[in-house]
Amino acid sequence: MxxxxxxxxxxxxxxxxxxxxxxxxxxxxxxxxxxxxxxxxxxxxxxxxxxxxxxxxxxxxxxxxxxxxxxxxxxxxxxxxxxxxxxxxxxxxKENLTPKGADRLVFNLVPILMMMPTLLVVAVVPFAMNTAVADLSIGVLYILAVSSLTILAIFMAGWSSNNRFALFGAARGVAVLVSYEVPVVLSLLGVVMVAGSMSLSGVVEAQAVPFLLVQPIALFVFAAGTSAELNRTPFDVAEGESEIVAGYHIEYSGIKFAIIQASEFGGTITASAVIVTLFLAGWQGPLASYLGWLWFLLKLGLVLFLFVWVRATYPRLRTDQIMAFSWKFLLSISLINLLATSLEIYWLRGAERALTTGDLWIMALMNLAIAAACLLVAGRLSQAKVRRVRPPLPVAASGTAAREAR
Amino acid sequence: MTMTNVHTNIAADAHPVEMLLNMGPQHPSTHGVFRLVLWIDGEKIVRAEPHIGYLHRGSEKLCEGEQYHQVITLFDRLDYVANFNNEWAYCRAVEKLMGLTVPERAEYARVILGELNRVASHLLYVGTMGLDAGAMTPTMFCFRGRERIQALFEAVSGARMMHNYFRIGGLKEDLPENFVQMVKDLMPLLRQDVEESDKILTFNEIFLARLKDVGAISPQEAISYGFTGPCLRGCGVDYDVRKAHPYSVYDRFTFEVPLGLDGDCWDRHWVRVQEMYQSLNIVEQALQQMPQGPVTSSLGRRLLRPPKGEVYVRGENPRGELGVYLISDGTDKPYRVKVRPPSFCNLSAIQHLLQNAWIADSVIILGSLDIVLGEVDR
Structure with a gap:
C-alpha cells in the first residue's frame, strides 16, 4: 500500500x-x-x-x-x-509557584501560549532553498497574524497573576503591540508589492537586490516594530525591570519562567529569521543551492548581534514616548514608504508587469534618498524638543598657575 | 467616616478610578529600603506617599554613648557611599569645638580622599541612573571606576568602605609611601571611566527624552524644601559650601561649580557628571600642592574632652550639605549630635515631584535625587 x-x-x-x-x-x-x-x-x-x-x-x-x-x-x-x-x-x-488568588488555569496556560507563536512562525521560514516546513502562499500575512498571538499570552499572564505590577506590564504590552502592529503591516506591504508575492520563498527569490537596500524604511520600521513586540530594549516597557520589576511574568517561577524566557529568546530568533528572509535575501548567496543554510545562519547571526548591540547600548523609553514614536514617526514614514514604493513600481515596471534587477537598483537609490530625508527631518523635529546643549565648562587652570596668580 | 488605621484609610480615600500601587520596601529601584505608596490613574501618579525609617538605627542617639573618636565609625555608616566626606564633617565639628588646627598634609589628604569619594559616589549615581532608565552598560563602566577608587581607599585605610581613617585633628596614620604615585596612576584611568559613562549616557537621545523636563522644580521651591548639593545646583542656584563657606584648603584650588538651567532630572544628572570632572581637577591640584609633614595634631591621639559648648559645621557632601550640630558638656562623650542629612531634605520634595508624573518617571525622579537611605533614616 x-x-x-x-x-x-x-x-x-x-x-x-x-x-x-x-x-x-x-x-x-x-x-x-x-x-x-x-x-x-x-x-x-x-x-x-x-x-x-x-x-x-x-x-x-x-x-x-x-x-x-x-x-x-x-x-x-x-x-x-x-x-x-x-x-x-x-x-x-525550583519550586513552581502559583500565587494565591491567581486564575490557575489561565496562569498555567500562559507559558504554552507564549511558546506557540514563536514555533508557528518558524514553520514558514525557508532557512535554505526549499526547506520551509510549509511554503504558504500567504506566508507574510501568516507571520503577521501568528506573531500577534503573543499579546494574548502576555495579557493572560498579567490578568491571571493577581499582581498589580503584572497587570501594568500586561496593559503596557497590549498598548505597545496594538500600536506597533499598524506600521509593521504597512512596512511589509511595501516589501510584498516589490516582491509581487506573499510567499516567503517568493520574496527571497525576488531579491536580486536585497530589500535591505530597496526597502530601507520598511526594514527600519519592521526592526523597530518587532523589537517592540518582543519587548526588547529600548521598547521593553512591558517588563521594565526598574519600575514594574518584571512586568507580566513577575509571578512566574521554575520551569514556567524558563519557558517564558525561552519563548522570548526564541521570538528574537524567529523575528531575526523573518528579517533575514524579507530584507537580507534569506538563503541567497554564492552556491546558494548547497550553502544556503550557511548564508542564512550568517545573516541570522548578524541580525541577532544587532539586537544584542542595541540592548547593550540604549536605555528604555517611556510608554507614552513609545506610543508617540509609533504613531507619529513610524506610521508616517511607513506611509511615505508605501506611497513612494507604489509610485516607483507604477513608473518602472515594464510591459510584462515585472521589475528587472535594474529597476530594483533604481528603486534602491530613490528609497535610500527618501529614507535619509525622513530620518533627517524627523531627527531635526524630535531633537529640537529635547536637546539644549550648553557649552562644556572650561577646564580649570592648573593649581600652580592659580597659586602664582594670587 | 473616621478611621484611624492607616491601611483602612488608604482604602477609604481611594477614588474609584485610582489604583493603589505599593513600591517597596523591597523593590530594585528604590535605592535601599524605601517604600513609596502610589495612587495611580492609568499610568499617571495622582498622589504619592513616601514611607521612610526601614533603615533607622538610631545613629544620633548612639553617638551620645560613644567617645568622641568612636563616633567616627558611626558617621561612616550614615552615607555609606561617601564615607570620607562624612568622617570629615564630624571631625571638623569637633576640631572647631576644640580650636584644633589640622596639619597641612592632613588637610590635603582629606581633600584628595574626599574628592575621590565624591567621584566614587557620583559614579555610583550615574550607574544606577542608567539602570533606572533601563541601560545596563554604563553601570559596568561606572562600577569599574568606583572599584579602582575603592582599591586606592583600601590601600590607604585598609577598608573599601567604612574607612574610619580620619581622626579628630588629622588622620589615623600617614598616607602610604607611594600614595601620590598611586593617585597619579589612577587619574587617567578614572578620567576615562568618567568620560566613557558620560559619553554613553548623558546626551543619548533616549536618555534625554526620559530625563529632560521630568521632575522639574523651581529654584524657589528647591530652596524652600531645603535642597542642597547637585539637586539645588541643578536648578541654577549657585550654592556650593566649598565656595560659599570655604573650609579646609578649598580656597587654594581653582574649580567651577556647574549649574543647571531647568532643575529637571537631566540637569541634576548633568551637574553630577560635570562635578566629577571638577573633582578630578581638584585632586590633581591637591596632589601638586601636598606638602610633607605630620598628619595628626598633637592633641589628636588623646582621649578628648572638648570644652563645654556647641558648634555647627557644614560640609559639601556628594549629596549636598551635611550639617553636624554638636553639643559638648565637657565629658569624653558628646552630649548631643544632630545630623542634617542632605538626602533627607532632598527626599522631602518627592511627594511634590511625583505629582502627575508617569509611573516610569517615579524611579527616574527618585534616582535623580540620589538618596542614600542610611543617611535618610540614620
Missing part, C-alpha cells in the same frame, strides 16, 4: 515530509503516515528552535559581557557553553 501526497497539499514542497510520508505510508494507513510525518518534522523544528534559543541565551550573555567589560558566563563547559544547561537544571529544580 502506497500513499500519494496531493501536489496541491501545503506540505508537498517539504522534501523531508514527503520522504517520511512515503516511507511510513508503505507500511501504515495514509492518515497515520501523514500524522507521523508531521510529528517528525515538528520534532525537528521545535528542537531546532529550542537549541537555537539555548545558544542565543549563552551568546547574548557572552556578548553583553564583552560590551560591558565583563567576562560573561565561563564556568560551565568550554567558554561557558553549557551555561544554558545549568540554567535549565536550576530552573527545573
Amino acid at each position: 502506497s500513499c500519494r501526497l496531493a501536489a496541491d497539499n501545503v506540505l508537498y514542497g517539504n522534501p523531508l515530509f514527503r520522504w517520511v510520508y512515503d516511507l511510513a505510508g508503505s507500511a501504515l494507513p495514509c492518515w497515520l503516515a501523514y500524522i507521523i510525518a508531521g510529528l517528525v518534522v515538528m520534532f525537528i523544528v521545535v528542537n531546532g528552535v529550542l537549541a537555537g534559543t539555548a545558544v542565543l541565551t549563552w551568546a547574548e550573555r557572552k556578548l553583553l559581557g564583552r560590551f560591558q567589560n565583563r567576562v560573561g558566563p565561563n564556568r560551565w563547559g568550554p567558554f561557558g557553553l553549557l551555561q544554558p544547561m545549568a540554567d535549565l537544571v536550576k530552573l527545573l529544580t
